[in-house]
Amino acid sequence: MTVFVDIGALADIPAQGARLVKTAQGCIAVFRTADDRVFALDDRCPHKGGPLSEGIVHGTSVTCPLHNWVFDMNTGAAQGADDGAVRTYDIRVQQGRILIDASLIRANRAA
Template sequence: MSGFLDIGALADIPAQGARLVRTAQGCIAVFRTADDRVFALDDRCPHKGGPLSEGIVHGTSVTCPLHNWVFDLNTGTAQGADDGAVATYPIRVEAGRILIDASLIHRTKAA
């Protein structure tokens, strides 16, 4: 399956906030910036496993709530850290609705 799947309204995520989406790939943090851009990253910080969805969003970055690693929402790269990065995922907003890559929701693991 290809395309995008509606996961909710942009208004459901506060500005500079995040929501958690459970997918076949694991938990994904969906972030909304102050200027209403959205980003999707793995929810787990590679440093100590902190939940990025509970971090502080500032500009186009999020700070991990456990040890203050700062991740670029565009690239998933930790700023100023060694070997720190999380995966990013295709996401967009259309008519006030947040759409995420449908393959993340429908993909299943082989037996």
Template structure:
């Protein structure tokens, strides 16, 4: 059984924006799309370590702010790169609250 933990309100993240959740395993970028889908990815581009939370959200993709690598937020896979991949985390939105899979991360605090 998957356990989810509440990390905040959907309204805390602007459409096509992101917030960072600090965890015991590192920072996780939580994204909100224009149509209110929510995705959570490791907040570090494997190319040059760029903060994906500062990238541009377009559809279900995010573009790294440093060197324009584009990641599919469903899979974490970089487009056009066999080596570029970031970890993804399961999310849900329930009653306007964002929930993230607690079995994959241990939240130390929301940023």
């Protein structure tokens, strides 16, 4: 069973905007669409390492701010002729709060 942890309010992310969440797995971009759907992807574009959290959100896609690669936020796959993908993460909204898979917050190594 996946355990989720609260990372903030939906209202903290503007519609068609993003926020960066630092986790034990690395930086994750959390996106909010115009219709309040929420997605979580690796923040680093596989092409040149552009910060996807600074990209343009349109529908359920995000465009990298460096070289315009477009990623489907449902799957993480690059769209069009571009070859590549970013990892997606389990995320949900409950009672106006954004919840992400708690395993992302835990460190990869023993203390």
